[in-house]
Amino acid sequence: MQELIGFLPILLVTSAVVLLLCSLSPRGVRYASLVAVLSSAAAFAMSLAILHHVVHNGVTTYFFGGFRPPLGIPYTVDVLSALLGLLSMAMLLLTVLYSTWFITSKWAYLYYSLLFLMATGSVGCFYTGDIFNFFVSLELLAIASYALTAFYRGNPRAVTAALRYAISGTIATSLYLFSVILVYSAFGTLNIADIALKVRNPEAQVPFSQGIAGDIVLTSKVAFSIMTWVFLFKTAILPLGFAWQPQVYAEAPVPIAAGFTAITDAVGLYWFLRFFNTVLGRDAIPALSSFREALLSFIQVVAILSALVAALFMSMQRDAKKFIAYSTISQFSLALLGISLDSSYGTASALLYIVSNAIGDAILFYVTGIAVAGCGRSIKCLAVLKASRCALASLLIAVLNLFGIIPLLLGFWAKMLLVLAGLGKSLALPVVTLVVSGIAAIGYFRLLYTAITSHTEVKSDPRLRSTATPTLLALVLAVTAIVLGLCFALCTQFQNFILGIGAEIASNYGEYIVKTLWS
Template structure:
């Protein structure tokens, strides 16, 4: 029990330590085998991270919300990690994709600078875990900074490519502005609430006269400060998850120029952070039963998000139908899927939240398959969608590609993507007939893009160039098969096993209704 609580705090430390160790390898090792040593360390370390995050998930499922306070200082004075089922699940998903990214990178990345590459990757994973686990809005800012700064470096890894540098600069400039705005919102909340702890803020949004140790009662106007802060945070979360109009400022260019393994990992490790924070802030901290003055403003923001998310989903779906660059195609697909997830959250019911969680999972699996197959195509031909014909003669790769497309489209009940879309339609029906229509229209338009991709992959012919990576494609083929099987297993489990279905649904119920446990276990820890 004590070990499991300690592992929550040790996981980010472990990831940072590995990042530092990888930087020291060239100083210690001078032989030509150093690159292999770096690969071995990265693989073994990411595997350990997966195991630790999975044990944390099991612990939270069996024991409820778990807290770990850094430095021994109890909240709200000290920084605390507060892990519930949602944060533990997304943390495990993030670490799983970290392992897959490392494995794929050992095949795809051919560079003497691989130690820098893996170091930045582990720093990005550290920031991701920090965002998922933290219960402190300022510590969240620190984790976001670590996540974004390492992302900029990874996007610019191909520093001889001017387009990669341009994409990284665009991402860095817009990201710096957005994170600065988040920091300003943190200052506003602190000035009004007198605390940075999420549980403490959550308590006082529901009972402004409540007193807690150190922070006592609220010292300022929480209504005015919260309205400004939440308005800013919404744009921050939209940017992190690349929703229109914020996403079009960076994501297509970043996805096009960053290394394939990195963009495959972005969905779970980086981009899903915006969705998670939107769920956390607007349910646990500023949930539906907050004081009336804030509750009405929260509803207004949700109405705004519903419009933005619907327009974003439709726009990106239309762009999918004409895009010829395979990496940009996947970028627009991601924007469309995450826009639907934002729509689900803003519908403010349990079905909507559950659909958002499933959309994160299904899009993570589908994106990874598409990018891993695209990596083979890029090595053999180029970035054009036509180059996906590179894998047409490999039945396992082609089967995985079909699985990914059907999963993202959400039409086959044996795939997890179907249940994500089905729950989103049910969530929309509870609010208005407009929302299920928007979901179905968006899905229909994306189907044009997805099946166009499949048609080109099956019918086109390409001339392969000589690339030594194509001599052995066991690693990418193994990974896409595993991911395809995972999508099928999750879909079948949701369809056939009531216990699994109830577990997924309970995550959203815990998020919306059991905020009291989150508050009590944090402040009374």
């Protein structure tokens, strides 16, 4: 199973290369679609097998080239990284399947190749145990995202959105690289487990990296502050994300915008989960422990403001794709709020928000794609969905899931856990959560009302001859949201699994360190 962890990114990169070679065939588009579907299905199966192995056997490591860290680069996979890796590969598969219906360009082979490169970067970020390798994966993820945003290069708005995304993203990743250099100058290592050990015990000696190399307190404060800024940007949190995400979601191809939530944007939330639990944990040395508390308080304030502003902006949108973008920012802000509460319930809430939002956003984008093909991006164009009861029902379930009001759906339990986590800190936090939900409700139910009551002319588009693929995918995701919600409500084992991840991330860092450095 260790070899499977190392083989997954190789499969994705190889698939990207093979997809480029499809351009040499006269039937390249057809072959590209087939290769993409088979490869993404294989990647999903592998990520599922990895999660199953990690759940039953604990933290699992793979050392590239056989070199042990800190000399070599390890992939260290625990339940958190395995779960998010599975979510990323599931969204890759769904994106590919949806793209076989939506993408009709002769450049489809290039589109699929970039999509697989983006997925490679995502898996690398989730699995890696090295902060420099995280940077490499982040760059791969980012560059592919920029190119996919500008896939419709004949559209000036798409090119402008991609340039804005690329310029701001390059600044962010460059700052992350600078912070990596600072960390290395102080800790003498780039390995996450090694850094986590020395944050708790500066006197610790690790083969090859030895002890600390400089002032870890001042350097850590500067480096970790920069990293926090970078990943607030990557997670599209106020005010940084407002500069790029709505435009990117609006101009990127529909399946790519749907995939961004789980494949790219979730990487930022993963970093916060990993950083505040494994790296800068509760038992860090006193000088860094107080800094950790200050950083969490800052993030809590930013998350609350971001959730409120995003919910307000969402309720005013007339563009369906920008509506989904602000919905994502609001949902991710609530997830970040859960992380900032520094509790098992808060962490579990963040995980459920990531999964719930990925499902809800994908459904909204998939049915919006039908509207885009038949009319346009306006919310009024969702009236096209009235021709398909299944598509309209999926839209309803997606909205209710994101709103989090029905106990049958996963979104409700994400919100409930956040409220419970907030009650443990302050009565004001649950109130803030409910206020954000109330503002968001205006936008969600306005979207539903407009879709049901509006009338629009449907333009001629070959894709509308059969909308079975997008409708079926949306319906499958809607059923998934219901099944997961029911499992959490009725299955104690599933509840304990989710809540256990929240507790394990904070308390089981020792296994992460030992398995990486000495297994």
